[in-house]
């Protein structure tokens with residue numbers, strides 16, 4: 062199949078960054094322009110627009126595009142776009158300046174301290190209906206949703222539209238050295254000769270689930286663009302310097318260097334679930350990527366969205382018009398029976414074999430002071446992540462952000478219903494709310510000891526039976542089995558003789574067994590003989606080996 066050459070959304074990468082004379086002129090000119098004060102969110106958006114991250118947008122959208130995005134997830138001309146870049150200055154001073162603006166007038170956009178960020182070319186003013194915006198973009202008016210809260214808390218009623226020119230790129234602090242703007246990634250991918258590039262978005266240190274998705278994609282595509290988002294409004298539980306370092310630790314140790322590019326991305330995060338999944342795909346197209354990984358509950362918040370809504374929304378768009386192909390993945394886990402990372406699409410085994418990938422579970426197991434199992438997080442990543450986590454330990458009540466039960470449930474779901482990984486079910490499930498640190502330790506120890514052993518043990522059984530050349534087979538195992546059978550055969554023979562001499566009824570049943578009891582002993586001994594070396598019987602079947610002819614109190618001295 063011939064791959065058509067990739068293009069940014071709208072056909073060309075937007076560049077609204079002022080340089081050289083144009084920049085100097087703007088700085089001089091700004092001194093005499095009316096000024097609007099902007100917050101951090103808008104500063105981030107301005108930079109995204111200016112560097113082409115939000116191509117084809119050259120500024121903040123007008124009414125036609127705004128309404129079209131809300132109503133049908135497209136710009137007025139039909140181009141897919143799901144979350145509108147808008148500008149609604151708040152505060153008395155700002156509103157006074159905004160209300161006096163004439164169409165075509167230039168405005169200096171400044172930070173609180175007066176720093177000039179951009180020049181705004183005012184074109185249009187229109188009112189927004191906050192309720193409509195919340196409902197249409199987030200599917201809810203609930204202010205518990207951070208995106209909805211942001212509308213009510215940080216936006217005015219009136220939106221200003223028009224293109225912008227960015228005066229200077231901001232310093233990204235600890236992330237500055239990880240910055241690669243779209244104009245550079247296009248060139249980079251070309252130098253690397255990548256025809257297909259898959260983008261992966263993340264905010265947390267990489268776990269094995271992430272690695273699995275990325276490597277599934279890398280098996281069929283040329284390159285991987287790992288694009289952690291930084292400086293979002295939501296709390297970061299791993300400190301800045303450590304988040305990217307943890308990624309480097311994974312890449313250095315587990316990825317071929319020439320197939321991965323790591324770059325931070327400073328974006329505004331809305332947690333709009335499906336709508337944001339489309340936006341994130343379009344953003345990556347603007348970086349030159351051809352594919353985008355969409356996992357479970359992409360950009361979701363709590364349980365506001367169906368976990369797979371972020372995948373289903375792609376049905377609303379023609380792949381051609383999106384211009385970037387989504388790769389959908391189910392929730393992945395480590396299956397100890399497969400001996401692999403897997404998902405319900407690829408593994409038939411039960412929950413009792415699974416170790417789950419849970420971001421919050423990983424955070425908390427680290428807070429409790431334990432290294433997560435190697436099946437969940439690479440030890441090299443844990444080394445960095447455990448030093449960068451915050452809060453760094455448990456609280457005064459001895460608990461991390463979640464109780465030990467939640468952590469157990471998040472990472473070791475088998476423990477709630479099963480005694481051991483891959484083991485037999487408990488008679489009664491344990492309520493996670495009642496679990497203690499001891500339960501977390503038990504589950505963790507079991508995972509450490511057995512996660513890789515379950516599959517090994519099974520392999521061992523098979524080699525034992527099916528090696529025709531026996532030089533590599535464990536000799537003592539075969540000998541032990543032969544000996545067990547020989548001894549059991551001897552016991553069966555003795556019990557057969559016992560029946561011959563047994564009385565029909567006995568005077569002292571503690572001393573001697575009657576014929577019926579002797580037959581029962583023989584039956585069980587024979588069954589055990591038939592079971593030696595075979596797959597283990599279910600524990601319920603083992604109950605037949607244990608019986609008491611009299612009331613138990615009769616046996617006490």
Ligand SMILES: [Zn+2]
Pocket residue numbers: 396397398399400403408409410414
């Ligand atoms: Zn499996």
